[in-house]
Amino acid sequence: MNTERLHRQIAFILEIDRLKSVLRRTYLVNDPRHENSAEHSWHLAMMTLVLAEHATIEVDLLAVLKMLLVHDIVEIDAGDTYCYDAAGNDGKAAREELAAQRIFGLLPDDQSAELHALWTQFEARETPEAKFAAALDRLMPILHNYHTQGRSWLAHGITSAQVTERNRHAGEGSETLWAYVEEIIADAVKQGYLTEGGSK
Amino acid sequence: MNTERLHRQIAFILEIDRLKSVLRRTYLVNDPRHENSAEHSWHLAMMTLVLAEHATIEVDLLAVLKMLLVHDIVEIDAGDTYCYDAAGNDGKAAREELAAQRIFGLLPDDQSAELHALWTQFEARETPEAKFAAALDRLMPILHNYHTQGRSWLAHGITSAQVTERNRHAGEGSETLWAYVEEIIADAVKQGYLTEGGSK
Numbered sequence: 181m182n183t184e185r186l187h188r189q190i191a192f193i194l195e196i197d198r199l200k201s202v203l204r205r206t207y208l209v210n211d212p213r214h215e216n217s218a219e220h221s222w223h224l225a226m227m228t229l230v231l232a233e234h235a236t237i238e239v240d241l242l243a244v245l246k247m248l249l250v251h252d253i254v255e256i257d258a259g260d261t262y263c264y265d266a267a268g269n270d271g272k273a274a275r276e277e278l279a280a281q282r283i284f285g286l287l288p289d290d291q292s293a294e295l296h297a298l299w300t301q302f303e304a305r306e307t308p309e310a311k312f313a314a315a316l317d318r319l320m321p322i323l324h325n326y327h328t329q330g331r332s333w334l335a336h337g338i339t340s341a342q343v344t345e346r347n348r349h350a351g352e353g354s355e356t357l358w359a360y361v362e363e364i365i366a367d368a369v370k371q372g373y374l375t376e377g378g379s380k
Numbered sequence: 381m382n383t384e385r386l387h388r389q390i391a392f393i394l395e396i397d398r399l400k401s402v403l404r405r406t407y408l409v410n411d412p413r414h415e416n417s418a419e420h421s422w423h424l425a426m427m428t429l430v431l432a433e434h435a436t437i438e439v440d441l442l443a444v445l446k447m448l449l450v451h452d453i454v455e456i457d458a459g460d461t462y463c464y465d466a467a468g469n470d471g472k473a474a475r476e477e478l479a480a481q482r483i484f485g486l487l488p489d490d491q492s493a494e495l496h497a498l499w500t501q502f503e504a505r506e507t508p509e510a511k512f513a514a515a516l517d518r519l520m521p522i523l524h525n526y527h528t529q530g531r532s533w534l535a536h537g538i539t540s541a542q543v544t545e546r547n548r549h550a551g552e553g554s555e556t557l558w559a560y561v562e563e564i565i566a567d568a569v570k571q572g573y574l575t576e577g578g579s580k
Binding site for chain 2: 190197198201209215242245246295324327
């Protein structure tokens with residue numbers, strides 16, 4: 181057994197336990213608490229298994245799963261940045277790159293490079309797999325907001341135009357799921373879960 | 381778009397949000413709260429990506445990931461049964477089978493059958509993938525206990541013989557990881573995190 185290699189792998193596994201303490205703005209559907217980024221990542225992985233058939237271009241399921249499992253790990257150092265927070269998004273890329281170097285750097289070099297590359301691929305949103313992964317990552321909080329009567333949208337004064345604008349790229353990964361999201365947004369406005377109107 | 385099919389898929393995705401509210405006996409490594417089964421499932425999936433090379437027989441990574449993502453979903457109805465609780469384990473299989481039928485049954489029939497079969501495969505522990513998945517599922521709480529100074533072991537008066545006996549099958553999935561677990565158990569006894577002795 182290569183003890184040093186195994187010890188580096190275990191150190192990484194213990195470190196990423198911290199993702200369970202990174203809270204997102206969304207709430208659970210049936211529980212009043214905020215969602216954390218680790219359970220969100222599991223939920224996205226499950227969503228991949230169930231919704232893969234809706235990808236506009238057929239995707240490599242394993243590649244999508246790996247990206248979504250890894251995509252939020254940088255938040256351990258960089259925090260979760262609310263997608264509608266323009267100021268918070270300044271400098272986000274640099275903060276997250278440093279986080280990726282430190283956290284993936286705990287692993288043996290070959291694995292560190294592999295996971296770092298998966299995260300970079302997800303962020304670049306160029307491959308069919310990354311586009312589909314991004315579409316799922318956009319759909320999920322919209323579902324959570326809609327099924328909690330817009331709790332997080334209303335708390336932050338988000339408008340339908342902001343949701344459409346911020347999430348439109350989901351259509352690149354899945355036209356079907358984007359059409360479904362547009363229906364949800366329209367109904368959310370009708371129900372009063374989301375304010376109609378332009379971006380602020 | 382097949383609207384009914386998509387609506388069944390979304391109903392399943394919303395329902396499994398409840399797994400985030402099922403608490404395990406283990407504690408987080410750096411946070412005093414109990415771990416939930418959804419974030420645990422994500423952590424196991426990450427562990428698969430990092431430790432797959434230690435499987436005794438080479439495994440299909442996608443199959444292991446799918447099984448671990450799905451393996452605890454039945455707990456939404458059946459609850460998390462503590463592995464050292466002999467009484468709680470009575471009737472567990474029947475409770476979980478009913479849960480699997482209801483929850484996976486929310487999906488379109490083809491997907492319901494696929495996810496149910498993955499769960500059955502995990503439980504049966506016969507294929508190399510299921511044996512390796514089970515080994516990871518055994519290693520994880522031992523790591524959590526060891527790195528929280530045996531907090532959950534001590535609270536429940538668990539002995540080293542119980543831990544060895546209950547988890548020995550992990551060696552079928554990975555001899556390397558089982559050898560590592562045996563080192564941890566020995567050191568846990570030395571540190572006072574685990575009582576030495578036989579099963580009660």
